[in-house]
Amino acid sequence: MKTVSVGELRQNPTRTLAAVEAGDTYAITRHHRVIGHIVPPDVQPGIPAPKKAGPARTSRLPRHDPRTAETVDELIDDMKGAW
Template sequence: MKTITVAQLRQNPTDMFAEVEAGETYTVTRHNRAIAQVVPRPHSVQLLPPKRRGGSRLADLPRHELRTAATIEELLADERDR
């Protein structure tokens, strides 16, 4: 088990989390007192569903019809009418 201070954890949490992911356990200390323990999660626990594979589904969305106006006043008037 390794020990890390709150200040060290704030400065660079990435290294600690990489080691926790690899199976290491950390004790977090503040003023030389243990306040928390960071342990790897069991592989049987799944907090989030796995990410979906594949491309985006933007092609399934209806195409937006672009409109133009001759002047900004005409465009604003058109928006107010909606």
């Protein structure tokens, strides 16, 4: 990752922004401390890239069977019992 100071960015933003458009990522520094990042729009910092392309494999997930009542009356009785 390249770095650019606030002063450099203020004096010549065109060069830095052209490099970002080309895919470079910059850390913005003030007094040698990183205060921010400039990244291309297709890069989302903090979100890792997917491990594999394609649909998710959900067959390994445990099956979830929701608890339901056979009839509406059972459901109403169950709701009354909770209170």
